[in-house]
Amino acid sequence: MKVTATLVMLVLFISQLSAQELLGSQAARLHQYVGHWVSSEHAKTDKVAALPAIKMNNTSTMDGQSIQVEVLQYQQGQYQTVLTELIGYDSKTEQIIALGQNQDGVIFKGEGGFLTDNHWKMRDRDMLGDFYLSVEFDFQSPTKVLLKGFDKAGKNTWETRYIKANPKDKNIGIQLVSVHQDMLHDPVKTLGELGRMGYRFVETFVYDQGTFYGMSPVKFRQVVQDSGMQFLGSMTFYDLPASDDWQAAMDWWSKTIRDHAQAGVKYLTTSNNQLSSIQNLAQLQRYAEYYNAIGKLCKEQGISFAFHNHADEFMRVEDVLIYDYLLENTEPNYVSFQADIYWMHVAGVSPQAYFTKYPKRFLSWHIKDDKELGASGKIDWAALFNHTEFDPPQYMVAEVEDYSYPPLYSVQLAWEYLYYTLLK
Known part of the structure; x- marks a missing residue:
């Protein structure tokens, strides 16, 4: 993030407007189905029981072109697999194709x-070519999908609402500037989406x-x-005051x-x-003294x-790197550091070198590309x-501050990359 709040908000607003309003490709649309899902108590509610009737684990494969689906149903005191399916986008027919098998051993092929x-x-259709089932999927939000089944005559025979319930065991946080416009429009709904995606805390x-x-x-x-996350961090700004305005700055802080x-932040x-x-x-x-006072x-x-x-922290003043000076001239008991990996990459410095040279000084890090x-x-995340x-x-x-997709879709991709690729 670039630093004054007003400037950042303006840049962010422009970048979000330039993001694609639509997902576009069938493969990108299909990727919405990736994740851990549970059935709600019934199709007209988001409420989920302590032991949902159905769990569904959908894993991205083939570099995002396909999804491996496993559906489990609670039966006789345990979850048993009742359906497995491979779903992918076929570039030749430009369709989504599915090949699945149910617990009765019936193999079916789907097209759509x-x-x-x-x-x-x-x-x-089954392997004899006979009609098996028609299904419609309505993605009501990034973390909520309604499935409807239809018979051969087109009659709606069942409905199930799935709610995304990705795991939180790897303690991944999200900087809310990534979904700034969504937060301004509906903060309660947006936080609910992020919690279901698997984020554990917000900044x-x-x-x-x-x-x-x-x-x-207290309300926030x-x-x-209530969204299943914690409010752990916050970024705030007050420029270095003139010497005669020091007390006003300290009062603000x-x-x-x-x-x-x-608010309970850490x-x-x-x-x-x-x-x-x-x-x-x-x-x-003076900046070192200012940060010591705030800390x-x-x-x-x-x-x-x-x-x-x-x-800018990696520019030199009197042949001294600004960042190194702040690390060495702020009081460790009062001042820690938050490493923004993207901006370190832009500056051409090694985060690993700083983490090694200055152990215990880095409290948090922004994982941004x-x-x-x-x-x-461009960044060697591995x-x-x-x-x-x-x-x-x-x-x-x-x-995420620059987008190829709508922001809520992009931050889901960020969570997946962290959870399944970097933290595996």
Whole structure:
């Protein structure tokens, strides 16, 4: 993220507008079906029982071209597989093709496709060519799909609503700037989507005069918890004040920190868009003193404080790297660091080298790429995650700021890349 809140919001708004409004290809549309799903109590509710009647595990294969489906039904006190299926996009017929088998041993073949981004129809036949089933899929949101079955005459014979329930065991967080427009439009619904996708905690970007997305600290914390996540981190901004305005800045930070303590956050971060104007080490030292003062206020409220980098931190002042100076001239008891991997890549520095050289200084890291996570091929994520020489930062935060798809689809891809590829 680039640093002043106003500038970031403007850049983000433009980038989200430039993202494709539609998913486009059949393969991309089909990918919505990937994930762990459970049936709701009935087709007209999102409520899920403690032991859902059906669980469905859909795994992406063939570099996103196909999905391996396993459907399990709760029978006689345990979940038993009742259906397996391979579903993929066929580039020759430009259709979605399925080949499956039910628990009775019947093998069937399905053909069909998406009529829109969210509406998918399939018609299945057995190996004798006889009609088996017609199914329609209505993706009502990224984490909710309604399935309807039809007989040969076109009569609706059953309906099941599936709710996505991806696992949270790998402690993946999401920076909410990634879905900023969705959060502004409907924060409660958007948080619910992120929780179902598998995100375990959120980091915010919109603290404003004591509120988060228009909600009090306590209210926002409760909404996040109701979505199945935790409110652990927040990024806030107040530029380095002039010497005669120091107390006003400290007063602002004191209130901000108290509000965040009410919200139950574990850490607070800030970043800096003024670094390119620094001309000497004396000016840089004022920033170190500023961050020490903020960090001390945070510690008094039981909150950790961290400095978030972009690329300017790796410029030199009097032949000293700004980032190195801040690492070496801030008090470790008060100031930690949040590594933005994308901006380190832009600056041409090694995150591994910093994690190794400065152990215990990095509290969290933003896992961000050029467009969707892992899509650019420019960052060696495998080397970064398969390490032995350093302990990774405590809080891992996915972030997407440039998009090939609608943002909620893109952040689902980010979670999948982290969960299934980098953290496997």
